[in-house]
Amino acid sequence: MIIRELCEMVSGRIVCGESRREESVEYAFASDLMSDVLTVRNGNFLMITGLANIQSVRTAEMSDVPFMLLCRNKKATEQMIEVAQENKLLIVESPYSMFRCVGILYNAGLKPLF
Amino acid sequence: MLSEFKIEGGDFTRAGYASSQIKKILKNLNVSPDVVKRVVVALYEAEVNIVAHAFKGVIVADISNSGIKLVLEDEGPGIPDIGMAMTKGYSTASQTVREMGFGAGMGLPNIKDNADRFEIVSEVGKGTRLSIEIDFL
Ligand SMILES: Nc1ncnc2c1ncn2[C@@H]1O[C@H](COP(=O)(O)OP(=O)(O)OP(=O)(O)O)[C@@H](O)[C@H]1O
Ligand SMILES: [Mg+2]
Numbered sequence: 001m002i003i004r005e006l007c008e009m010v011s012g013r014i015v016c017g018e019s020r021r022e023e024s025v026e027y028a029f030a031s032d033l034m035s036d037v038l039t040v041r042n043g044n045f046l047m048i049t050g051l052a053n054i055q056s057v058r059t060a061e062m063s064d065v066p067f068m069l070l071c072r073n074k075k076a077t078e079q080m081i082e083v084a085q086e087n088k089l090l091i092v093e094s095p096y097s098m099f100r101c102v103g104i105l106y107n108a109g110l111k112p113l114f
Numbered sequence: 115m116l117s118e119f120k121i122e123g124g125d126f127t128r129a130g131y132a133s134s135q136i137k138k139i140l141k142n143l144n145v146s147p148d149v150v151k152r153v154v155v156a157l158y159e160a161e162v163n164i165v166a167h168a169f170k171g172v173i174v175a176d177i178s179n180s181g182i183k184l185v186l187e188d189e190g191p192g193i194p195d196i197g198m199a200m201t202k203g204y205s206t207a208s209q210t211v212r213e214m215g216f217g218a219g220m221g222l223p224n225i226k227d228n229a230d231r232f233e234i235v236s237e238v239g240k241g242t243r244l245s246i247e248i249d250f251l
Contacts, residue, residue, distance in 0.1 A: 034162075035220035038155050039227075051215040055162075058130030059215070062137070062154045064147065079127070083134075 001025055001110050003067065003090065006046075009108055010094040010101045012069065016081045017090030025067055028110045030102050034059040040113060048105075050098055054079050061087045069094060071101045115139075119173040121164045123190065126214045129165040132173050133158040139177065145250055153248050156228040157184055159221040160244050164188045166211040168241065181230075181249040192238040200226065200234075 004021040007014060014021055030048035031037055034055055037047055043064030049056050052074035060068055066089065070076060073095045076084070084091055094101055106112070117139070119132035137154045145153075157173070164171035168190025176183040193199045200222050207217030226232045231247040 032215060033218040033220075034215040035159065035218040035224065038159060039220055039224050041151075043151060049215075053214060054127060055129060055215045058134065058158065062130070062133060062151070062158045064151055 001105070001108060003092070006069075006105065006108075006110075007092055009104050010069065010071075010092070010096050012092040012094040015076050015091050015093055016084045017067075017088065020066075020088075020090050023066075023090075026111055027113050028069075028102075028105060029113050030098055032098075037063060037065075042113070045113060046105075046110065048098060048101060050074055052076060052080065054083060056080070057083045057087070057089060057091075060084075060089050066090065068092070069101060071096055071098045115177045117175045117177075119175075121161060121171040121173060121188070123165060123167075123169040123171075123188075125165060129162050130158055132175075133161050136175055136182075140182070143177070149248065149250055152228040153182055153184075156225045156246050156248070159225050160184070160186045160246065162216055163221055164190070166207060166214075166216055167191065171241075180251065181247060184244075184246040186244045186246075187241065188243075189241045192240055192242055193234075193236040194238050196234055196236060 002024045025046045027045040046067045047065045048069045050072040057080045069092045071094050133154050140150045168188035171188030174185045202223045203219040205217045205219035229246045233245040236242040
């Protein structure tokens with residue numbers, strides 16, 4: 001799934017990493033608990049979370065995650081965007097709830113990791 | 115090569131800084147990405163545990179050609195029952211820690227899974243010491 005199309009589906013806005021909007025992603029994992037995300041061995045997935053603080057970006061950094069979807073109308077802070085840029089992390093903000101984002105993207109073919 | 119970092123309990127804005135620095139060093143040394151991920155995931159979980167559960171701590175990273183040894187020593191409440199703490203899902207994390215995105219009770223078991231050698235010793239009322247070793251080859 002192309003990030004630009006994903007954004008349209010969840011009424012999302014890219015707030016960091018805009019130049020990578022034509023890249024694509026196949027898998028996603030959703031959680032507000034960072035230690036859950038950190039148990040995933042492979043890193044090539046979209047991380048969906050409602051946690052808008054520096055630790056969600058650090059978690060993506062340690063996990064080698066390239067894309068993050070911030071749901072529930074959460075806004076990325078300046079500090080988050082700074083660390084995200086350093087680590088080439090693309091961040092999308094969506095006004096939709098996690099359940100709604102996940103439902104839409106699952107239906108559109110984004111795959112679960114397990 | 116030795117690197118040392120001081121960690122402050124409760125300071126979630128800086129949690130992950132040490133892990134981020136170690137990640138940069140390992141990438142520059144061309145350590146394979148899979149191994150780098152195992153090291154920094156284990157280190158980050160251990161670093162966050164000091165921030166979340168202890169008062170303050172020190173991380174010492176010893177990097178050689180063959181691997182990395184991480185020692186994390188903190189002053190804090192200690193862990194009364196290590197067997198329990200190592201159980202997936204067991205957590206005593208406070209509400210504040212949960213709001214920061216932690217408290218799944220997955221950190222310690224995940225550190226062990228990522229490490230080639232892992233040791234934990236703790237004294238109640240004093241603190242906790244973790245030793246994590248990961249081979250590069
Ligand atoms: N450095 C420490 N000092 C004191 N207690 C600790 C320390 N590290 C872990 N603990 C205790 O062990 C429990 C389990 O730790 P673990 O890292 O597995 O889970 P957690 O930190 O609660 O949640 P998370 O899944 O976010 O890591 C903690 O809830 C805490 O009670
Ligand atoms: Mg933990």
